[in-house]
Amino acid sequence: MPLVYIGYGVFGGAGLGICYIAPISPLQKWFPEMRGVAAGLAVCGFGAGSIFSPFTQNALIGKDYAKTGTVFLGIELTFVILGSCYFVVMGLCSIILRMPPPGYHVRGINIHTVKGAEMVYVKSSGMELTSSTDVKPTLPVLDHSAYFSMTLMESLQSYQYWMIYFMFLGAEITGLLIISKIQSIASNQFGRTANEAASINSGLGGMNLLGRLILPLISDLLGARKPLYCLSLAVQAICLGCLPSALANHSFGGTLACAFIIGFFYGGGFGMIPAFLADQFGAKNVGATHGVILTAWAIAAVCGGLIFTAVYNAQSHIYPNDVSMWYNLDFRWILAPVLFSFLLSLFIPANLRDRKLPRAPGETFRYRFINGRLIRFTGCKVHMLTAAEEEAEWQTYLAGLSNLPQSKPVEVVSSENGHSREYGHSSEYNHSREYGHSREYGHSSEYNHSSEYNHSREYGHSREYGHSSEYNHSSEYNHSRHSGNGVDPFSQNGFGKVQVY
Secondary structure: OHHHHHHHHHHHHHHHHHHHHOOHHHHHHHOHHHHHHHHHHHHHHHHHHHHHHHHHHHHHHOOOHHHHOOOOOHHHHHHHHHHHHHHHHHHHHHOOOOOOOOOOOEOOEOOOOOOOHHHOEEEOOOOOEEOHHHOOOOOOEEEOHHHHOOOHHHHHHOHHHHHHHHHHHHHHHHHHHHHHHHHHHHHHOOOOOHHHHHHHHHHHHHHHHHHHHHHHHHHHHHOOOHHHHHHHHHHHHHHHHHHHHHHHOOOHHHHHHHHHHHHHHHHHHHHHHHHHHHHHHOHHHHHHHHHHHHHHHHHHHHHHHHHHHHHHHHHHHHOOOOHHHOOHHHHHHHHHHHHHHHHHHHOOOOOHHHHHOOOOOOEEEEEEOOOOOEEEEEOOEEEEOOHHHHHHHHHHHHHOOOOOOOOEEOEEEEOOOOOEEEEHHHOOOOOOEOOOOOEOOOOOOOOOOOOOOOOOOOOOOOOOOOOOOOOOOOOOOOOOOOOOOOOOOOOOOOOOEEOOO
């Protein structure tokens, strides 16, 4: 038994967590404009495993092992076979994992960008504010998006992170316990065979898988994750309220419907949470923030499972002849954390303006209504800002950032494929060597300020070494060459490159 706890529990659990998180972090960095889909595809394999595993395990151990003790390969050899298969598959897949190169941008979003900051651009005149989609390649701009980026410690210490943490706990505890108990419910409450119960568990796994694919996709299309978490918690609360009645009335269809709906939203919560965290705190922090928030799932599994089992045992002793009452109280106490998480989700400040817009004199509280309008509470007065009022305050706030040290001039490059890349003084490594999406190497590249063709020869997207010697602004082909620390900010190449210093 100690070997089961240490080997399967400690080492198996640690390996599970590492392999679950490892692909999610790079995917959030490679596909910042489709974070939900990227995360959903990464975690759907976890849900898909619950579809096949019951049949695989039963076939390897022995189909009638639970009833007659007859084994095929036995439990020990089943562990060895499945573990070896998992090791080979994950080992091969790990070879292709890559992090994007430094300076990688897609549509103004990089690994540091929190949701909303990609739209923050100010023309160099310092007055007119516009969105990143409206910026013309020929106009010099100031990019303030770096001002809103957060460090890992800032992210973990923020109140909104812990609001998301407890919201996630409530969103996942119901599905976690339903998935672990559905076979027992099917067998004990409705007299289904082991094979039928396994099929029901697989169907629940299928709904889990669909949730991990569909809800993240919808969240990308909506451009928001918070409303779907609110919907998830509300629907789960309704299903929890219906389950005791369904069991009392021996409604097998009603019980399965509630369980499958809960399983769908359980999977969707897992699929959306990496994207939600990347939106709020930046993709560069998603590995750690996601890892920490999964402890909420672990707490729900351990503490929730222990409470669930204790309550179930107590109820089965109180009502030994009435199996419909055995799970009654369990579904009622789970309703409490779900409702608490629902209320919490309503007040998570998912909008960048809700977090950063300076408070008005006397303002005590603010809330963004379902119609997108900001409501401001000042003492006993309530004022719903018009879109024009909110935009005017936001523009004034952004204009005030122009003189801050975080506001750094950037070079905006718009390429034909719609991806944008920003280099120059705002990049992580200052000057750059670029191939398509950019690779940057400090003040000098591996060629030590010059390539084999002296200082750099450019083909289309440009390669730059040292203090920017360029051959699209300037090359030996009848263009003027600019060297040194700057380039005429209004000179352009064929791809619409603009430099601002």
